[in-house]
Amino acid sequence: MLSALPDDALAPHWLQVPDDANDLPATVWPASAQRDADGALAIGGVGVAELRTKYGTPLYVLDETEVRAHARGMHDALRGAAQAHGTDARVYYAGKAFMSAEVVRWVTEEGLCVDVCSRGELETALAGGADPARMGYHGNNKRVSELERAIEVGIGAIVVDSAIEIERIAAIAARRGVVQRVFVRVNTGVHAETHDFLATAHEDQKFGVPLDAAPVSVARIREIPSLEFGGIHCHIGSQIFGAAGFVESASRVVELYATLLAGGSVPTLNLGGGFGIAYTRVDQLTPFPELASAIVEAVARECEVRGLPLPELAFEPGRSVIGQA
Incomplete structure (x- = not known):
């Protein structure tokens, strides 16, 4: 009983x-x-x-004013932090947080690019007026039909998670007579300060390739005429309140960046998103301008000590744009 x-x-x-x-x-x-x-x-x-x-x-x-305020604030904070160190930042809205045509219109009007990870999200973003050239396409197991559609509409970048995806994208782009820009997603091995179910950079994750395997993937991209290497992508998890995980991840990504520069340019480092929001009154948030400054400062510092140029940066806030609204 x-x-x-x-x-x-x-x-x-x-x-x-x-x-x-x-x-x-x-x-x-x-x-x-x-x-x-x-x-x-x-x-x-x-x-x-x-x-x-x-x-x-x-x-x-949804409160449109709130969504726009968060989108604009994050866009300005991240770009401002990057520009303070002599570079720029591209800010994507991570559509998986909440995607509708109207939300796409709001965030793009506030200056954000759009990140999608399915055919449905791609079509919704297009219906909302997003410029495909300012969109990124994610997904750890993309269908060939999804890749076909993304390349057909002129997607700005595709984030690849595996060696076989490189070959699939290359074949589609070659058949269409275009050069497709791609990023390589890497697992930095950083265990983010979040719930284990929300951490996405552990070594055994389905997302991306291990750091030590990245140079092989990048070398393969660089030798294929129908592909353009856009840079490195990483994402350590979601619902992260502090900067420590981002700072450690930045250190490891910059080490890879230094290695890859020996074989050619690395235009962009995309550090992902995962910025947390408050679900209760006890959640303690770092003011976003402070968080943005700390992350960019960490990347700039790691580049400086290695004598490297600071590349363009990119970020992908999603929940932190839409959640409170």
């Missing part, structure tokens, strides 16, 4: 029950979220009761 458990027996130890159930923590809710004297919730000046009556439930609601 099972004995009864207290109501909070399965609650995490850090959970804090608010004194006021109508309280809206500023780091969790959109800035426009408010409750009236009766506790009725409104977002962006529109009451949720009104939305329910008009559209029914379940209903997914």
Whole structure:
């Protein structure tokens, strides 16, 4: 016979029950979220009761102003940090966080490129008006039909995860008479400060190639006329609050960068995304401008001590753009 458990027996130890159930923590809710004297919730000046009556439930609601503010803020912070060190940064919206044609329109109007990882996301981004030349295509097991479509529309870059994908992309590009830009995704082996299920740079991950195998992949790309080597890509995980994991990953990526420069140019280092957001009032976030500066400073420092030029940088925030909205 099972004995009864207290109501909070399965609650995490850090959970804090608010004194006021109508309280809206500023780091969790959109800035426009408010409750009236009766506790009725409104977002962006529109009451949720009104939305329910008009559209029914379940209903997914986004605050456009909030999305645009986060997109613009991250774009400006990352580019500003890069420019302070004499280079530039390209910022992609990671569509897997939430993809719709309208969201694509918002983020691209705020200056972001778009990152997709499926045929559906690609078509949605195109429907939202995204320039395919300013898009990246991810995915650790892309279908040939997906690669065909991406190259057909003129995708800006494809991130490759395996040796066989290099050959598939090369064959498609050659048949179409184009040169396709590709990045090589590497596993840096950094164990990010996040839940194990959200860490994506462990040595046994399905994503990317090990650091020591990257030079072989890059050498193969450089010898194929239908491919252009765009640079190195890495991503250490999701829901990361501090800069330590990014800093360590940057050190390892720059070491690889130095090795690859001996065989040709390495235009861009893409450090991925994974910037965390608050899901509860106890989550402690580093202000994003500080985080951006720390990451770029780490890359610049690692390049300087090796006497290397600082390349263009790229980042892929997703959840941190859309989550709070």
